[in-house]
Amino acid sequence: MPTVAAFDPGLIARYDVNGPRYTSYPAAPQFHAGFGETQLRAAAHASNEDPIPRPLSVYVHVPFCLSPCFYCGCTRIITRDTGRSPIYLQRLHREIELIAPLFDRDRSVLQLHFGGGTPNFLDRSQMAELLETIAQHFSFSRDAHREFGIELDPRFCDADYVRELAPLGFNRVSVGIQDFDPEVQAAVNRIQSVAQTRAVLDAARESGFRSTSVDLIYGLPKQTLAGFARTLDEVIALEPDRVAAYAYAHLPQRFKAQRQIHAADLPDAAMRLRLLGLTVEKLTAAGYRYIGMDHFARADDELARAQDAGTLQRNFQGYSTHGGCDLIGLGMSAISHIGASYSQNAHDLPRYYAALDAGRLPVARGLALGEDDVIRADAIGLLMCQGRLDIAAFEARHSVDFQAYFATALRNLRKLARDDLVEIAPESLQVTARGRYLLRHIAMCFDAYLAREAAPAVRYSRAL
Amino acid sequence: MTQLHQSGKLPPHNPIADDGDAVHFCSTCAFGSVCLPAGLNKTALNDLHMLVEHVGPLHTGDHIFRSGERFGALYAVRAGMVKTRQIDDEGHEQVLGFHLPGEMIGLDAIHPAKYPCDAVALDTVYVCRFSFPALSTLAAKIPDVQQRLFDLLSADIGKSSRFSGDHTADERLAAFLLDLANRYAARGFAPNAYRLVMPRADIANYLRLAAETVSRVLRRFQDHGLIRVEGRELELADKPALQKLARHILRD
Numbered sequence: 001m002p003t004v005a006a007f008d009p010g011l012i013a014r015y016d017v018n019g020p021r022y023t024s025y026p027a028a029p030q031f032h033a034g035f036g037e038t039q040l041r042a043a044a045h046a047s048n049e050d051p052i053p054r055p056l057s058v059y060v061h062v063p064f065c066l067s068p069c070f071y072c073g074c075t076r077i078i079t080r081d082t083g084r085s086p087i088y089l090q091r092l093h094r095e096i097e098l099i100a101p102l103f104d105r106d107r108s109v110l111q112l113h114f115g116g117g118t119p120n121f122l123d124r125s126q127m128a129e130l131l132e133t134i135a136q137h138f139s140f141s142r143d144a145h146r147e148f149g150i151e152l153d154p155r156f157c158d159a160d161y162v163r164e165l166a167p168l169g170f171n172r173v174s175v176g177i178q179d180f181d182p183e184v185q186a187a188v189n190r191i192q193s194v195a196q197t198r199a200v201l202d203a204a205r206e207s208g209f210r211s212t213s214v215d216l217i218y219g220l221p222k223q224t225l226a227g228f229a230r231t232l233d234e235v236i237a238l239e240p241d242r243v244a245a246y247a248y249a250h251l252p253q254r255f256k257a258q259r260q261i262h263a264a265d266l267p268d269a270a271m272r273l274r275l276l277g278l279t280v281e282k283l284t285a286a287g288y289r290y291i292g293m294d295h296f297a298r299a300d301d302e303l304a305r306a307q308d309a310g311t312l313q314r315n316f317q318g319y320s321t322h323g324g325c326d327l328i329g330l331g332m333s334a335i336s337h338i339g340a341s342y343s344q345n346a347h348d349l350p351r352y353y354a355a356l357d358a359g360r361l362p363v364a365r366g367l368a369l370g371e372d373d374v375i376r377a378d379a380i381g382l383l384m385c386q387g388r389l390d391i392a393a394f395e396a397r398h399s400v401d402f403q404a405y406f407a408t409a410l411r412n413l414r415k416l417a418r419d420d421l422v423e424i425a426p427e428s429l430q431v432t433a434r435g436r437y438l439l440r441h442i443a444m445c446f447d448a449y450l451a452r453e454a455a456p457a458v459r460y461s462r463a464l
Numbered sequence: 465m466t467q468l469h470q471s472g473k474l475p476p477h478n479p480i481a482d483d484g485d486a487v488h489f490c491s492t493c494a495f496g497s498v499c500l501p502a503g504l505n506k507t508a509l510n511d512l513h514m515l516v517e518h519v520g521p522l523h524t525g526d527h528i529f530r531s532g533e534r535f536g537a538l539y540a541v542r543a544g545m546v547k548t549r550q551i552d553d554e555g556h557e558q559v560l561g562f563h564l565p566g567e568m569i570g571l572d573a574i575h576p577a578k579y580p581c582d583a584v585a586l587d588t589v590y591v592c593r594f595s596f597p598a599l600s601t602l603a604a605k606i607p608d609v610q611q612r613l614f615d616l617l618s619a620d621i622g623k624s625s626r627f628s629g630d631h632t633a634d635e636r637l638a639a640f641l642l643d644l645a646n647r648y649a650a651r652g653f654a655p656n657a658y659r660l661v662m663p664r665a666d667i668a669n670y671l672r673l674a675a676e677t678v679s680r681v682l683r684r685f686q687d688h689g690l691i692r693v694e695g696r697e698l699e700l701a702d703k704p705a706l707q708k709l710a711r712h713i714l715r716d
Contacts, residue, residue: 048663048664048665048675049663049664049665050664050695050696051660051664051667051678051679051682051693051696051698052679052682052683052686052693053664053679104675104676105676106675106676106679106680
């Protein structure tokens with residue numbers, strides 16, 4: 001694993017461009033309003049027809065947050081009024097009743113994930129009732145490997161709350177940290193102590209949660225190498241199974257909260273790369289493996305094992321061991337990935353509520369993948385997850401002549417090969433150790449939509 | 465990347481028999497075997513060709529004929545897959561069969577001159593239409609054509625009873641998968657790998673099993689290394705094991 005010092009300023013300047021994060025291909029800005037309820041129902045119906053239909057992954061979006069973190073680019077609503085929960089839950093129940101019957105009952109839920117917003121905005125009994133509703137309308141898998149995860153904000157939940165989640169079926173917890181440096185915490189309006197964080201993680205482990213994960217963000221205002229090094233030491237001492245270190249995406253024109261952040265306080269591209277390098281260095285020294293993009297896992301974690309076995313997949317939560325699921329997104333702004341389609345629910349509560357009150361699925365936009373999309377998505381997925389693409393196998397799978405089909409992509413990729421990010425051989429493409437820092441750039445070579453965009457800069461965050 | 469260019473896209477390896485022309489039948493054609501070995505003279509061959517009409521493309525859900533329609537022609541599948549089915553008075557569907565390129569449909573309509581079932585395209589389908597009055601006239605003139613027609617009728621009678629016996633789900637599915645493989649292989653397509661074009665509900669209906677059972681058995685076959693399934697693509701990985709399971713059904 002090379003250290004950041006291997007990146008010279010010229011190279012950094014060349015790669016300091018904007019681009020998608022490829023949690024999906026095509027990326028979300030390609031979704032359009034022409035994909036609605038009819039198309040979603042057709043996709044769900046078709047997904048039941050495979051000889052062995054894919055199992056299900058259910059994502060539940062809880063949009064409410066008690067306090068605004070200034071860096072946040074998630075779709076959320078800041079409120080202290082917990083009275084809003086029952087109103088939201090009522091619609092969520094309605095959505096479950098509408099969408100669950102579209103999927104054959106023998107397709108069990110292998111993965112359940114609560115994200116936000118702040119899932120722990122819901123109290124314990126609300127959470128229990130919601131799980132009960134989902135269990136009634138879907139079939140929960142009894143597989144020992146099923147993953148039921150929840151994102152928790154340690155500032156607003158205690159050990160008791162966490163302990164009460166285990167009997168509901170949750171076995172994975174993901175805790176937001178971002179940075180423990182007090183100066184950074186003040187600059188992003190998220191004051192959270194190590195003790196608060198430890199209390200949540202300890203409670204989860206005590207009550208039988210199988211996996212703990214924490215989120216960090218690099219590229220935040222006021223971040224320094226020394227401060228982030230201390231944060232990383234504190235994180236390592238918390239002993240999570242996985243660590244996600246996301247690059248901060250500063251898009252103040254899109255995310256209002258980010259206008260509270262002074263651009264002058266933000267680290268530049270070179271510094272961001274050094275922060276990522278430091279993260280890789282410290283975490284690998286502590287026994288974590290760099291899976292790719294934002295993700296680290298202990299060498300014995302399922303994620304690392306899936307990468308070895310070639311079964312690792314990329315999805316909206318980053319990387320996943322259960323890629324072969326159809327994803328059903330529930331709640332405001334939630335994204336679904338059913339068969340060869342993506343779709344997204346209405347982005348605000350009035351529209352989300354209005355659709356459900358009219359008895360309609362609240363899907364607002366989406367995309368049916370064409371043949372070209374499927375082929376490119378496979379290439380991007382292989383390079384981001386396995387770091388390697390076997391050309392003969394790829395050609396056989398998609399009936400393409402790789403060199404001809406990807407002539408443009410390969411021409412772009414050759415520029416990256418000159419910077420030692422990727423090796424292009426007649427039989428394979430191989431991401432180098434250096435290239436793993438720049439997976440987005442490698443993926444961008446295969447993106448047929450980027451060149452057609454007038455100004456990708458407006459829609460996507462910095463890729464470094 | 466200025467456009468979504470398809471220049472590197474190779475022709476699909478879907479089974480398609482489109483190698484026929486004015487004097488040659490498609491290699492998979494049900495009547496193809498008639499002309500070559502029989503040494504038909506040019507006039508007879510031309511006559512046979514004259515009564516064939518190419519129809520298509522038909523798309524998923526399109527009907528080739530409907531139950532109750534007056535019988536006027538036999539059809540041979542050229543490409544794609546065709547499902548035949550009946551719908552009873554209560555609206556329940558019963559799948560009668562799946563027909564691959566080179567196979568004939570409509571044989572059971574000769575008497576009483578009405579189609580007894582629907583024939584529905586399961587994907588993009590091309591068929592050849594053989595006008596029956598013209599074909600019977602020709603059969604009267606050319607004994608080989610007549611013989612071929614009898615052969616096809618006879619084979620068609622045996623097929624429908626195959627899955628009606630008292631067999632386990634494992635046996636039924638093994639026989640079903642092998643039967644498809646044999647039929648593809650007989651027509652020169654890959655013998656151990658093919659696409660299961662039909663929805664699982666149709667497979668289940670045809671085999672008189674629940675859809676969940678079909679998937680559960682296939683998953684078990686896969687876990688035991690008998691088959692590999694990816695989406696709709698199927699590969700027979702351990703044919704002897706499948707043959708052992710299917711031996712009571714596929715006796716011939």
